Amino acid sequence: MERPRIRDYFQQDLSQNETITPKQRAILQASLDLFAEKGFDQTSTSDIAQRAGVAEGTVYQRYKTKVALRDAILAPITAHIVPILASDFSEDKLRQRYPSLQAFVTAIFTDRVAFAKANVKELKVIFEMAAFDTERREQILSQIAPKMVKQMGSVINQLKADHLIVDWPNDLILQSLLSQLFGYLAQLMLELPGTEIEREQAYLITVMTKILTPGEHDQITGQ
Amino acid sequence: MERPRIRDYFQQDLSQNETITPKQRAILQASLDLFAEKGFDQTSTSDIAQRAGVAEGTVYQRYKTKVALRDAILAPITAHIVPILASDFSEDKLRQRYPSLQAFVTAIFTDRVAFAKANVKELKVIFEMAAFDTERREQILSQIAPKMVKQMGSVINQLKADHLIVDWPNDLILQSLLSQLFGYLAQLMLELPGTEIEREQAYLITVMTKILTPGEHDQITGQ
DNA sequence: CATTAAAATGAGTTATCACTCACTTATTTT
DNA sequence: AAAATAAGTGAGTGATAACTCATTTTAATG
Known part of the structure; x- marks a missing residue:
């Protein structure tokens, strides 16, 4: 497996800008947890104050409302998730021609899976919000989706020209891949049992590759 | 595509047992929505009372608590989801030998996809509950998972004996299928754009079949 | 060390919400 | 149609939780 090249900002996320006191940091961590x-x-x-070991007033020192506190946690993630999901591979990864599907899938998804694994808690909070806040969901999607469709699309078209990938509409291809990623995420977020994370990750690449490999069973069986 | 043979109880769900007054029915519907x-x-x-057009006291007439109200909505679903997910295909569908993967996947998943489509709202409420109520999640899973693993397992083993299916561990096979189903569900629940539901459904079967078809790319690429 | 600014505190305020109950209206039963 | 039972009502209650602010503690600065 390729070495995961996760950017540093995932780790130092919570405190990246400005000075932040230890107590404020504890509040952010407790909130996220x-x-x-x-x-x-x-x-x-x-609850938050208690877990963080501070007074309740301290929570409201920097963040005016509870929602603002949540936003402060999600801001770095949503700010960085766009490059990770969409633009990140625009330069080097896009330009090159992939010799095989396996190479393509590995290049595209290794980072993303690693990102997901490193940010399970944040993703869970994002999903909870997105599940019922229609506006926010659409706002986030409108940032990510078009870029992703466009950029992945051009790579997929290249692969199609080389007959290296299944001949489906691009949106179907994307969907099947994202479904697989989504299922993996659900496993992480819900802590479903019977999961050896390392193995799963390798398996994810394999399944994705398999889905995309051209073959005889490719016609869509509609009515 | 095979005709969907969804059982009646999906439709008349909310009111299946006992007499239920129109107002009580309105309360259940408003709550679900x-x-x-x-x-x-x-x-x-x-909120519920207002949407249902009744007084707030009426809400508490039959259901002692708000949680009990939610449970009353989810009860028929969780009661029937077990047969649908696990036992349902135990008799006829299990015994027969499947001539092809396509036949197997169609037989197994057509019902389930139809069920999902007919119960999107309920599933969304279930997922919200399961996301953070660890106990309940595990309780539901413990009812479903073992049956499913066991029964699907035996069919998969049969297919393996006939070399009709990819030679992966059964849990990996199940995961990849469920991931695909899960991704489809997410699409329905989040009302993601660019979705022609009918086409997606047919496509789901195709992708699942493709995942399972034996081929040369089947070795898991671990480190 | 003295002064000033920033950080932290926790008791107090306000609003909302789940839930109750004495009472009214509708529906059966005799 | 009188009596009895069930269904429905909505003002009221207690608890909880988000948020405020006057005061104290800690840290920075001259």
Whole structure:
């Protein structure tokens, strides 16, 4: 497996800009943990204060509202998820011709899977928000989707020209890949049992490759 | 595509047992709609009463608590989802030998996809609950997972004996299929754009079949 | 060390929400 | 149609949770 080249900002995320006091940092960490454990609405600000070991007033020192606190946690993720999901591979990864599907899938998804693994908690909070906040969901999607469709599309078209990939509409190809990624994510987020994460990750690449390999079973069986 | 043979109880779900007054029915419907739209915690009992066109006290007439109300909605689903997901195909569908993968996948998943489509709202509420209520999630899973693994496992083993299916561990096979189903569900629940539901459904079967077809790319690429 | 600014505190305020109950209206039963 | 039972009502209650602010503690600065 290729070495994962996750950018540093995933780790130092929470505190990247400005000075931040240890207590503020504790508040962010406690919030993230609790939001991921119990959900946003089921987490009270007094819960947060208690877990962080501070007074409740301290929570409101920097973040005016509970929602602002959640946004402060999600901001770095949503700010960086766009490059990771869409633009990131625009330069080097896009220009090159892939010799095989396996190479393509590996190049495109290794980073993303690593990203997901490193940010399970944040993703869970994002999903909870996106599930019911239609506006926000659409706003985030409108940032990501077009870029992704366009950029992946051009790579896929190249592969099609070389007859290296199945001859489906590009959106179907994307969907099948994202479904697979999504299922993997669900496994991580829900802590479903029977999961050896390392093996799963390699397997994900294999399955994706298999889906895309051209073959005789490729016609869509509609009615 | 095979005709969908969805059982009746999906349609008459909410009112299946006992006499239920029109107002009670309106309350259940309003609750379901609101829970799916805004989420459980963001829906107040006065919201429900208003949407249903009844007094707030009426909500508490039959259901002692808000949680009990949610359970009353989910009960028929969770009661029937077990047969649908696991036992349903135990008799006829299990015994027969499948001539092709396509036949197997179609037989197994057509019902389930139809079920999902007919119960998007309910599934959304279930997922919200399962996301953060660890106990309940595990309880539901413990009912479904073992049956499913066992019964699907035996069919898969048969197919393996006939060399009709990829030679992967059964849990990996199941995961890849469920991921695909899960991705489709996410599409329905989140109302993601660019979706022609009918086409997607046919495509789902095709992709699943493709994943399972034996071939040369089948070795898991681990490190 | 003294002064000033920033950070932290926690008791208090306000609003909302789940839930109750004494009472009214509708529906059966005799 | 009188009596009895069930269904429905909505003002009221207690608890909880988000948020405020006057005050204290800590850190920075001259």
